[in-house]
Amino acid sequence: MGVQLNHTIVHSRDQQAGAEFLAQILGRPAPTRFGPFHVVELDNGVSLDFLHHDAPEPQHYAFLISEAEFDTIFDRIRERGLDYWADPGRTQPGRINRHDGGRGVYFPDPSGHYLEIITQPYGSGG
Numbered sequence: 001m002g003v004q005l006n007h008t009i010v011h012s013r014d015q016q017a018g019a020e021f022l023a024q025i026l027g028r029p030a031p032t033r034f035g036p037f038h039v040v041e042l043d044n045g046v047s048l049d050f051l052h053h054d055a056p057e058p059q060h061y062a063f064l065i066s067e068a069e070f071d072t073i074f075d076r077i078r079e080r081g082l083d084y085w086a087d088p089g090r091t092q093p094g095r096i097n098r099h100d101g102g103r104g105v106y107f108p109d110p111s112g113h114y115l116e117i118i119t120q121p122y123g124s125g126g
Contacts, residue, residue: 005046070119104119
């Protein structure tokens, strides 16, 4: 077995709300509990394990998805009235990007983390 990312801890002001938000936006099963964590499982065997933290430092989490999933998730982002940007510097509000022949967008979670969905890996050339 090569080196694989198994899980990462996501510090969140409200770990249950953060985990539920991510699961709902991405269309994942409801988070499960494991010890002190609320766990969101992804399709590639990686989990995001939400843990309470009073003042989390904003982090960035990017999710590679299909074109069809992009449409569904982007609809959820707009239905919730979330701010979104085409770029990580948040200089292109209300827009998506089209890097490498795909689509991508950045949006915040309840603790201020920068979430991103993309349909092509950056640098892939599409």
